Amino acid sequence: MSAVTSFLTRRRGQGRRWHWTDVVTWAWLAAGVVLMFGPALWLVASSFKGPAQLAEFPPTLLPYVQQTAQVEGHDEPLPLYTVTREDGTEVVLAEIRRIGTNSQMVDPANPEERINVNIADREPVREVGFATENYVAPLVANNFLRFLWNSVFVTAVATAITLLTNSMAAFALSKYDFRGRNAVMLLIVATLMVPLSVILVPLYAVVNATGLLDSLWGVILPTVATPTGVFLLRQYMLTIPDELLEAARMDHASEWQIYWRIVLPLTAPALAVLAIFSVVWRWNDFLWPLIVLSRRELYTLQVGLNTYAGELNVQWHYILAMTVVTMIPVVLIFVFLQRFITAGIAGAGIK
Amino acid sequence: MTSLGHWAGVLVTAPLVLLARAVDPLLRAWQRWTGIGGMAAFFLLPNLLIFGVFVLIPIVLNLAYSMTGGTEILLAQRPYVGGEQYARLLECQDYSRPLTCREDQFWTAARNTGLFVLFQVSLMVAVSLVTALILNREIKGRGFFRAVFFFPVLLSPVVVGLIWRWILQREGLLNLLVVNLGLEPQVWLNDRVTAFAAAVGVSTWAHMGFYTLILLAGLQAIPRDLYEAAEMDGTPPARVFRRITLPLLGPNLAVVLVLALIRGVQIFDEAYVLTGGGPGTSTLFLTQYIYEVGFASLLRNPGLAAAASMLMAGVLVVLTLVQLRLSRSSAGGQR
Incomplete structure (x- = not known):
C-alpha cells in the first residue's frame, strides 16, 4: 500500500522488493527513451540512405x-x-x-x-555504408549553404541585440526609481498574453512600412524585445545589492559604467540562460520568417526546408540530410547546456 | 579547456569592451545634462522603441485592419467597412455545421482547433502529470530521464513535422511496425482521422517535456513531512494523492493548463509542416487560416485575417483570465 502511496505522491525508499509500481516506472521510462530519441535517430539513420533505398519497404534499420x-x-x-x-x-x-x-x-x-x-x-x-552525398549535394547545389548562413546570421544578431536591449531595460526597471516604472513593467508583462499569431497582419504592415520586408532585419527586429527576457533579467538584477552601485557612484563611475562593468558581469548567469533560450527560439522560428521572406536567397533553414519538403516531388534523401543539419545546433545545446534550460523553465516558467 | 574558453571569451568580448569604453564619454555628457532620470530613459529606450514599433503599434493597428476592406496592405489605401469583416466571419446558418457558414473555412478551422485543444490539452496534461510523478520518484539516473523527455522541446517545429512525416509516410517506420503486427499498412497522413490524431500526438510529443518540468518542479516543492504524516496515519494512497498532491500541485497544474490551452489554440508550425492542413481541411487550424487568408492565398484579405485574429485574441484573453482565476482559487487552498 505504501508503495502505491509513494508512486502517487513521492519516491519510495531503497532496498525493497520490486513492486508493480516499479515495473510501471521503468516501463514508462524505457518507452520514453525509445519514443523521445527513436524518431530523431531514425531520421539520422535514414539520412544516410540513397534515394532507391529510401523508397524501399520494409525499410532497413541501417543504411x-x-x-x-x-x-x-x-x-x-x-x-x-x-x-x-x-x-x-x-x-x-x-x-x-x-x-x-x-x-x-x-x-x-x-x-x-x-x-x-x-x-x-x-x-x-x-x-x-553511408550515402554522404545526401549532405554534400544540397549544400552545394540547392542553396542550403545560403539558408544555413541566413539562419546563423539571424540567430547570432538577434541574440546579441536581445541581450543588450533587454539587459538595459531590465537595469532601468530594477535599479532606477522613476515615475511610470510599474506602468512600463505591467505593459511589458501584459504583452506576454499577445502572441505573434494574433498580430500577424499589422506586424506585416509595420515591417512593410519600415522597409524591412524581405530582409533578414525584418525577421530579427520584431523578435528581440522579448518580455520574457526583460522579466528574467530584472528578477535577477533585483538581487544585486544597491550598495554596490552606491559605492561605484562614490568613486565617480558613470551610470553607463555601473551598468556595463558592475551589473552586467554580475548578471552573467541570467544572461547565459537568456542567450541559450534566444538561440533556440531564433534558430527554430518559422511562421514569421515564412511571412517576411519571399526571396529564396534570404530563406532561413526552417523556411527553406519547408519549401523543399512542400514540393510536388519531395527529394527525401536531401530533405532528411538537411533536417539533420538543422537539428545539430539544438542537439549540441541539448547535450551541453540542457541543465541551464531546464533550470530556467522550472525556476521562471519561461519557454 | 577553461583557459581556452577564457581566451575565446576575451576575443569575443574585447571589441564590445572597447565599444563600451568609447561610448562612455558621450553618455557621461548625457548624464550630466539630464541627470539620473535621463539615464533611465536612455536604458529603456532601445527596448521600448522596438517593443512599441513591433508589438504595441501592431496590437492597436490590428483593430484598424479588422475594420477595413480590400487587398491593399497600406492602411491609408484601405476603405473603412466597419464591422463587415466580423459579420462575414460570424454569418452562419448552423454553427455546428461549418459548411453552412459564409466563411466555411473559418468555422472549419475553429471547430478543428476546438477539437484539437480538447484532445491535445487533456492528453498533454495526463501524460506530463504521469511523467512528472514518475520522475519525482527516487530512481537512478533521474537527471538523464528528465533530459530524455525534454529533448523534443528543443527541436524546431519544422524538424518535428518532418521527422514525423517521414515516420508516418507509406514506406515509413510506423507501417513497418504495423506490418510486423500482422495489420494492413496505411498512409496515415492521408486519412482524416489518423491525420488529426497525428497532429495531436506529434504536438504532444514535442511539448510534453516542457509541461513535465513545470509539474516536476511543483511536486518537488511539496514538503515531504506531509506524506510522512499521512503514512503514519495510514491514509490510503488514493486519498493522499487527492488531498495532498493534487491540491498542492494545483497552482502548477493550473499554469500547465493555461499554457497548454494558449499554445493549443495557436497551433500552427508542426501541424502545418506535418499535414499542411490536409487531407482536405481536416487539420486546418485557426492560425493557418489567418496565415492563408492574410498572406498565402491569391485573393488575400488582410482585413478578414485581422478580424479572425481579433476573435482568436479574444478567446486567448478570456482563457487567460479564467485560468488565472482558477489558479488563484486553487492556490488559496480550497479542498
Whole structure:
C-alpha cells in the first residue's frame, strides 16, 4: 500500500522488493527513451540512405550501399547481385543493363560470357555504408549553404541585440526609481498574453512600412524585445545589492559604467540562460520568417526546408540530410547546456 | 579547456569592451545634462522603441485592419467597412455545421482547433502529470530521464513535422511496425482521422517535456513531512494523492493548463509542416487560416485575417483570465 502511496505522491525508499509500481516506472521510462530519441535517430539513420533505398519497404534499420565491381570491358563500375540459379546454388554477378524483367549480367571473373537472369532471381549485394552525398549535394547545389548562413546570421544578431536591449531595460526597471516604472513593467508583462499569431497582419504592415520586408532585419527586429527576457533579467538584477552601485557612484563611475562593468558581469548567469533560450527560439522560428521572406536567397533553414519538403516531388534523401543539419545546433545545446534550460523553465516558467 | 574558453571569451568580448569604453564619454555628457532620470530613459529606450514599433503599434493597428476592406496592405489605401469583416466571419446558418457558414473555412478551422485543444490539452496534461510523478520518484539516473523527455522541446517545429512525416509516410517506420503486427499498412497522413490524431500526438510529443518540468518542479516543492504524516496515519494512497498532491500541485497544474490551452489554440508550425492542413481541411487550424487568408492565398484579405485574429485574441484573453482565476482559487487552498 505504501508503495502505491509513494508512486502517487513521492519516491519510495531503497532496498525493497520490486513492486508493480516499479515495473510501471521503468516501463514508462524505457518507452520514453525509445519514443523521445527513436524518431530523431531514425531520421539520422535514414539520412544516410540513397534515394532507391529510401523508397524501399520494409525499410532497413541501417543504411546500406550496393557493392560494385570493376569488370573488364566496362568503364563504369557495375552493381553486384547475388543470383540464385535453377539448381539452388548462389553466385555473385555484375549487372550490365536491365531489359524489362530481364537483367543482362556477367561474371566478374569471366567477363566474356553474358548471362540473362530474371530480375526476380537476383538480390543486390549490399553492405553498411553511408550515402554522404545526401549532405554534400544540397549544400552545394540547392542553396542550403545560403539558408544555413541566413539562419546563423539571424540567430547570432538577434541574440546579441536581445541581450543588450533587454539587459538595459531590465537595469532601468530594477535599479532606477522613476515615475511610470510599474506602468512600463505591467505593459511589458501584459504583452506576454499577445502572441505573434494574433498580430500577424499589422506586424506585416509595420515591417512593410519600415522597409524591412524581405530582409533578414525584418525577421530579427520584431523578435528581440522579448518580455520574457526583460522579466528574467530584472528578477535577477533585483538581487544585486544597491550598495554596490552606491559605492561605484562614490568613486565617480558613470551610470553607463555601473551598468556595463558592475551589473552586467554580475548578471552573467541570467544572461547565459537568456542567450541559450534566444538561440533556440531564433534558430527554430518559422511562421514569421515564412511571412517576411519571399526571396529564396534570404530563406532561413526552417523556411527553406519547408519549401523543399512542400514540393510536388519531395527529394527525401536531401530533405532528411538537411533536417539533420538543422537539428545539430539544438542537439549540441541539448547535450551541453540542457541543465541551464531546464533550470530556467522550472525556476521562471519561461519557454 | 577553461583557459581556452577564457581566451575565446576575451576575443569575443574585447571589441564590445572597447565599444563600451568609447561610448562612455558621450553618455557621461548625457548624464550630466539630464541627470539620473535621463539615464533611465536612455536604458529603456532601445527596448521600448522596438517593443512599441513591433508589438504595441501592431496590437492597436490590428483593430484598424479588422475594420477595413480590400487587398491593399497600406492602411491609408484601405476603405473603412466597419464591422463587415466580423459579420462575414460570424454569418452562419448552423454553427455546428461549418459548411453552412459564409466563411466555411473559418468555422472549419475553429471547430478543428476546438477539437484539437480538447484532445491535445487533456492528453498533454495526463501524460506530463504521469511523467512528472514518475520522475519525482527516487530512481537512478533521474537527471538523464528528465533530459530524455525534454529533448523534443528543443527541436524546431519544422524538424518535428518532418521527422514525423517521414515516420508516418507509406514506406515509413510506423507501417513497418504495423506490418510486423500482422495489420494492413496505411498512409496515415492521408486519412482524416489518423491525420488529426497525428497532429495531436506529434504536438504532444514535442511539448510534453516542457509541461513535465513545470509539474516536476511543483511536486518537488511539496514538503515531504506531509506524506510522512499521512503514512503514519495510514491514509490510503488514493486519498493522499487527492488531498495532498493534487491540491498542492494545483497552482502548477493550473499554469500547465493555461499554457497548454494558449499554445493549443495557436497551433500552427508542426501541424502545418506535418499535414499542411490536409487531407482536405481536416487539420486546418485557426492560425493557418489567418496565415492563408492574410498572406498565402491569391485573393488575400488582410482585413478578414485581422478580424479572425481579433476573435482568436479574444478567446486567448478570456482563457487567460479564467485560468488565472482558477489558479488563484486553487492556490488559496480550497479542498
